[in-house]
Amino acid sequence: MRNDKHLDDRLSGYLDGELSSSEAAALERELAADPNLRQLRDDLLTLRGELKSLPTQRPSADFSDRVMAAVSSTQAVEPAVKVTIPARAGKKPLPGWATFAMGMAASAAVMLIALTLFQGNDRPHGVVAVAPRADEKDLARQNKAEGEGDQQFVPNAIGEQVALADDVPQIADVLRKGREQAGVVHVLRLQMGINQLRGGSLDKALLSQKFTVSGALDRPELAPHVALAYRGLPQARLIAGHESDRRPLAEIVYLDLPADRLDETLTALAAAGGSAGKIAPEVRLAKTPMLIEVASAGRHSDAVHGEAGRNSEAKSSDVPSTSENATRPLAIRIGAKQIKKALGESVQEGEFATPSDDEVDVLLFVRILAQ
C-alpha cells in the first residue's frame, strides 16, 4: 500500500470526480506508471460496486403514519435563537459555552432550554434556545384575557446558576404561568443519587404531598402510553439526554399537580434527591394528549404505591383514595426498563445495574391543575 497520504487522498478525489482536470491528468499519468496504484484503484472501484449492490432497506409500512403522529403530538417550536441568557439583576451572566458546560457537569440549576449539536469530533458547536412560539401566542392571548396586559409567558430561560433555595420558586413561577393550557405539560429533570431513589425517598416526597402514587408494575397497561408519549416528545428526549453529559434515565414520573401546591411539592422533590438532588436545569413545554389519557387512566385506578421491589418505608395506608377529587395530586411512575421494553427495545443484561454512587435522571412530566 502506498504511504503517500496526499496521493492517496487524490485517488479518492479522482474516483469521485472531485479533482480538477489538471490534477486528474497528473494522477492518470501516475496510474499508467504504477501497477500497485492501478490495483488499488480497481479494488476501490469493485468495493464501490459492491456497496451499491447492498439491498435497500425500507422502514415499516406504517412508519410515515407514526412519524406524523409524533409530529402532531409536538408543537411548532421556534428554534435557532442563539442563546443569550438573561442575567438576573445583580448577578453575572453566563459567559458562554464553557461556563454552561461546567455548570451542567456540576449539576448546576440553570433553567435553560438547550439543544446541543455535536460535530463528528465531539466538540459542541452551538447552543440554541428553543421557545414554543405557537403556545406563546396562545398564552399571550390567554394572559390578556385574564387581565395580565401584554405580559407574555415565555418559559424559555432563567439564565444563571442559582442556589437551590432560589431555584424552586423560579421554576414554580414558570410552571404556574403556564397552567390551564389544555394538554400542556412541562418536562423537568430531577437529578437524584441512585441510592436515594432506591431508598424510596421519591416515594416519601410524593406521599408527603398526599399524591396518589401509581406504579407501572401495578398498572402495566400504562407503560406503553407513557413510552409512546416519551418517544413522540422531542422535548423529553432531549432532556433525558442524547448528549454525553447526561445521567442515565432512571424513570419517568407523570404528575398532576394543583397550582397552589407547586412550591412545596417541588421543594419536597428536590429534597428527595438528597445531596445530589436538583430540579433540572431545563424546563420545556410539551403538548401530549397521550399523557393526559394516561393520567385519566391512572385516576380511575385504585391507589397503589410504588414499584415492586422498591424499598420504601411509606405505607400504602398513607395513600389517599382516588377519583373523588379532580384536583387531587396524582403521580404515575414508570421505570426506565419498562419504557425501553414498551418502546420495543431489548434490555441488555445488567444494563440498568447502575453503580450505587451514580446520579440518575428522573423525568418529571408535570401538568398543572387549575384551582
Add this chain to the structure above:
Amino acid sequence: VTDVQRDDAELIHAARQGNQAAFGQLVVKYQDRLFNAVAYVAGNRQEAEDVVQEAFVQAFVKLSSFGGDSQFFTWLYRIAFNAAVSRRRKKREVASVDMAREVKGDEPLDASEGASERMLREERAACIRAALASLSEEHRAILVLREMEGHDYDAIAEILDLPVGTVRSRLHRARLQMRELLEQTMLGKAE
C-alpha cells in the same frame, strides 16, 4: 434551482403555514432513502426508525430555521446524522455487531440466477455488511453517504459538518480500511 428544490420549497412553505399534510408529503418523499442510509450507519432497523422519526420531528420543529441555502434533503440528513451520533454516544452500545445478522433488506431474488451463484453472491454481500459494521461509525457514515447515497463532497461536508478536505481524507481512509477488512475476511474463509 431544480424542480425538486422548487417542489420542496412549496411544501416547506405550506408546512410553515401549519399545513401538516404538506410536511407529510416531505416525509413520504424522503423517508425511504433516509431510512436506508441511517439503517446502514446505525446497524439495526429499530434504531434507524427511531433516529429517522426523531429527525423528522426535529425538522418539523425547526422548519422555520431552514434557510434554503442547501437542499432540504441535505439538511434533513444532517439532523438525522446528528441524532444518530447523539443516540449512539448515549447508549454506548455496539449495535453494529448485529448489523450483519439483522440487515437483510428487501433484495429481490433473481430467478435466472443459479443457486450456487446466489449463494456466492449472498456470501460476499454478508462479508461486505460485516466489514461495514466493523468500521468506526464515522467511517461507516462517510462511506454510506458517498458510495451508497451518492452525495458529493460538498453535501457530505455539510451533513457531517466537516471541511471538504477532511471529507476526502476520511473517505479514503474508510475505503482503505474496508478493503483491508474484506481481504482479512476472505483470507479467513480461505484458510
